Amino acid sequence: MANPDSNTLKAADFASDSAHEQSQSSLFSVLPGEIRNHIWNYALADYQDETQLYDDATCYKRPDYLAPRKTDTVLLRTCKRIYQEAWFLPWTNAEQTFYLTSDDRRPPKTTTARRMQQTLFAIAKTQTMPVIQHVRVFAQLYILENGARLQEILNLKFFYPKVITITIRHTDWWFWESDDNLRLDATWVDFCRFPNSLTELRVAFESLERKKDQIDDVARQAAQNWIFRRRDDTELSAESCQPEIMKWSGNATWGHRRWVRDETGPNKLDYYVSTITWRAANSKVTDNDESTSSYVAGSRKFPNLSAIGYPQLADDITNVPISVILNADLPLDAPTEDVRRLLEQPSDAEDEDSDDAEEEDNDSGDDENNSEDDDDDEFMDFESDVEQTEYR
Template sequence: MANQDSNTLKAADFASDSAHEQLQSALFSVLPGEIRNHIWKYALADYQDETQLYDDATCYKRPDYLAPRKTNTVLLRTCKRIYQEAWFLPWTNAEQIFYLTSADRRPPRTTTPRDMQRTLLEISRTQTMPTIQHVRVFPQLYALENGQRLQEILNLRFFYPKVITITIRHTDWWWWESDHNLHLDATWVGFCRFPNSLTELRVAFESLERKKDQIDDVVRQAMEGWVFRRKDDTELSAKNCEPEIMRWSGSATWNHHRWIRDETGPNKLDYYVSTVTWKPIVSTNTEEAPGIHVVGSRQSPNLDAIGFTQLNDPTPSVPISFIRNADMPLDAPTEDVRRLLSQVSDEEEDDDHSEEEEDDDRSEDDEDESERSESDSEDDEFMDVESGED
């Protein structure tokens, strides 16, 4: 079986008249091209390669992203005629994924804008310009909020996506480690211009299940206040959208720490995701300055979840090495891990008290020694005086 990454496919390097017409096959002599295209799409659909599952203790393993995606390209090896008709389908049908994150928050192998541009140029040479069905972007907020890195992707030549989904994960929010309330700067909303091919822009807002109300709050603000724009100035609105809700559970371990503050079970976190869809509307304002989006008379608002209680846990996470050194299983019950922490804390406190007592004893010994030294000195002076009188 031939497996291939969708961004390594090459256009046919042979002339169309060099390919056999294959009229002896009902695929070409009976079925119309539209039906063949459906067959090709089904046969060349990508899938998760479960022989290379991602580590559970990562922030990028999640539903539908359990492993790298591959395509079985055996069909393309059967004959030149099929290859000419279908060589680009593994690429256009596959979800094209970008990670605008630091290295530890993305899989080892990912598609870069340069990889994508190379494939787009390869397709353009065949004078075939198909629409990409779905593009997914996973951005940390530092890489999203000013819009520049996202716009680099949107400005790729011959880039015609139909749907773009931007997923903001729990660990992408600012200061999630300290349990800050959710905040998202909206500069990118007005800065970014999306391809004219776009029919849906989806933004998935994710956090912990216990922060569901915060997610619902920022989603409401985004639906009411955010309007995106394509390069042809067509606006996209979400005012009539009904958010899609998804819940899932994953590992509480990431970056060699287990986040016991947020656990809902042994080494388990529960997540809440609300996805909003923006769709094109007829623009009524053609006088807006480029690069600035105005909703009514104001700029797109930042999203802020205000007034929600934060958890001030003195020990939000525990190093995995701490659990291993205690000969506990990595998925030991949360209560057991906290009990161990308490015991270690008590032992350290006892050690501190012991050290203080030893310091006090040493101090008292030093004082006694000092007093003895002073007494000996006085005795020596007294003896000197006695000796002098004799």
């Protein structure tokens, strides 16, 4: 069992200490607790810290994820009674975000299951069991598909999320670099069991705008064929779900390369996202995750998702290294045609090699001509000798 973070423990201990009732304040003597909670929630809402914007040339900068999120906690330092009522809200109200990805596909600082468990233990120490409003998981398929890493998060103690969203981004699909058709193994659908507190599970399928038909296809397959389960064996179904569609545009540069194959404008990609929602049907939401059924993970089999028969984009030039663009003294957002031309036309070195090759060919041709002349001379000498012999 992990030891809770010392700062979180101190906060929990401070919240447990007695405080003045503040009965002289109308905030506590007049306003009911429900109204005060609305005030605390509003004042302690998190927001994007735009003084620390993420680099545009990353695959994790996107709408609502332009920068790290933060919460102003000045309110909690004004009164211990307020602190006791609201100290955990900056954490439970904020969207808790996990990245099940390689290091280069997530921000420098992210939430880990271990650190979240420490915080959950600290909150539980105060006998407070607040529901986390929203958990977001960005997942590459090579980590998501077997379900093990996702289940590590779902197995956290005192973890009571209300909504979980799993987002599969354009660069999370298998072999997106070679424009493969979209596919997703369903092993994790069988394997993962979700907390009993969950009311909605959302899966956001994202790819390029030009692959919207493939996204619609796999999203439809998932909605029709996949059923998720909570620990209490309650099914989450997407029956009658209408996909939620979002479109957005982002930077075409990632991994020190500009992906010109997919550009819709200079250094620009257009994205298409379809989100399917699975909801718990005919169930009583409970925070007691000890309630489980005899269901054995893997006893059911759901079909894999596969977009079959869609044409792949045939293009010899998929991306251009940023170093090539800079060496050509072009701006990073130069027109797509100008950037592609850097790889379509031979470099100066190639031109020199070509000139040298032509000179060698010419020299070789001269040698051949000289050789032919020598042969002619020899033949003429031979004829002369014959004539002289006959004359004799």
